[in-house]
Amino acid sequence: MDLQLKDKVIIVTGGARGIGKGIALVLAKEGATVAIVSRTETENLKTLAEIEAAGGKGFQVVAELSNPEASQQAVDAVVAEFGRIDGLVNNAGENDGVGLQNGNYEKFMQSMHKNLVHYYMMAHYAVPHLIKTQGSIVNISSKTADTGQGGTSAYAASNGGRNALTREWAVELLSHNIRVNAVVVAECYTPLYERWIQTLDNPEEKLKEITSKIPLGNRMTTTEELGNTVAFLLSSVSSHTTGQLIYVDGGYVHLDRAIS
Template identity: 65%
Template sequence: MDLQLKDKVVLVSGGAKGIGEAIVRSLASEGAIPVIIGRNPIDNYKLENEIIQAGGRCSSIIAELSNPAECEKVVSEAVNIYGKIDGLVNNAGLNDGVGLESGNYESFMQSIHNNLVHYYLLAHYALPYLKKTKGSIVNISSKTGITGQGETSGYAASNGGRNALTREWAVELLKYQIRVNAVVVAECWTPQYERWIQTLPNAEETLADINSRVPLENRMTKASEIASTVVFLLSEKSSHTTGQLLFVDGGYVHLDRALLRQ
């Protein structure tokens, strides 16, 4: 299917690794121009060069998105290069384990900055350009904002905020024909997830148990499966879809747990 994304400029925060990398690769395969946003220049340039060497177009911008000024800089740099922005994917974040009992004010607020505030700021600064192109915003969210997880208040609050902002922005931006949607992730295999699993004393057993709890095929979601949905939402093929929280999770959040006993 031709998603008609050729030459569309799309910002992807956290675009060098994991889900973000998969989104960048999927965009490039559709002829779009992904702009990788990340704090690690080596990771950024590695992916950028791979895409260019494969015949695609891509740029990268180094930024620490917990710094509000750098969010504005990202948008300015992208516009200086391409003169427009057609889409924004808010993806960067980390399940940092800032809990209620174990956390404190400073760590909680830092978690909100690391996981939510830059979603707002990138959208805010990109908005004048998205208005010109009638572009689209996709927010990557997590099941923690729906189900809770325990001992991760900052991350859960941030994802609840991501979901709420998706609906709020969809309403506010109707008059500009800017669509806003979210993709909610549950158990997705990424380098970050793999690093966490490897810290556990019973890593293989834990991974097998997690896989068994995913109703569809008893496996984790692939980053490429998240990416395919994101790219579809950015395209005109989803031209009447806005304000939606799409769960790409193999039924993890909503299907009956009784299925696991069958």
Template identity: 70%
Template structure:
């Protein structure tokens, strides 16, 4: 499918690894120019080389998104280099296990900055350019906002906030022709997920316990499957879709897992 994204400048936070990299790869395959925002130049360049090896184009900006000034400066750099912004994917974050019992005030606030505050700041600073392009925003969220998980209060709260901001921005930005949607992830196998699985005594057995509860095909969602939905939502092919929380999760969140 031609999504008509040729040469579109799409920001992807956390685009050097995992789901973010998957999004950048699909964007590049559709002719867009993903701009990776990540904290490590080395990671960004590895991702760019991987995208270029497949025939695509990608760029990057180094920024620590927990720092408000870095969020603003990243947008300024992109506008200076490209002169426009056609889309924003808020993706960066980490399930950092700041729980009710295990956490404290400082850890909770730090987690909100890692997982939620920069979603607002990136959209806020990119907004003037998105108004010009009538671009789209896609927020990546997690099932934890719907299901809970245990021992991850800050991450769950952040994802509830991402969902609320998606709906709020969809309303606020109607008058500018800017669409805002969210893609909600449940169990997606990424390098970070693999690292977590390996913390268990029997990681293969633990993985089977998880996939057995995923109704559709009893398997993990791939980063590419998440990316395909994100890129569709960024394109004009989804021209009348806004304010939606779309779960790409094999039915994990809403279907009866006894299936």
């Protein structure tokens, strides 16, 4: 199936590593021009080299998106380079463990800026350009908004916000024919996930326990699988899909895990 993404300019925040990198590589393989927005230039350039080695086209913007002003700078840089934006993938963020009992106002608000506020800011500045191209937005979200996790109030709240904004923007942008959807992630092994699991006692045992609870195949979702769904949602092939929260999670959230 031709996803009709060739030469489309798509921004991927946090596109230099983990889930964002997986998304960026899939989009590049589909012929899109991928604009990576991430805070670390060395990681940006490394992923950019992989994109170009695979025959794709890429661009990178160094931005600390927890700074509200960085979103406008990032969008402006992409438009200055290509003159257009056809898609936005809001992905950057991390489960930073700011809980109810171990947090405070400052930590909570910092986490909201790290995980939610820039979703709004990136979309706010990208929308005038997406109106011109009738582009699409995909927000990456997490199961924590549905299931809770414990000890991560700010991240769970951010993901609840991501889900709500997905549906709110889908309504607001209907008249512009801009579709907005979310991909909800449960368990995906990334460098950030690796760093977290290594902080636990008996990490290998814990990892085995986690994967045993994923109904489909008792394995984690790959970044490529997430990227494939994102590419479909960005594509005009999914032209009548908007306001949806798509769970790419091997059935983790909605299936009875006892069946596995």
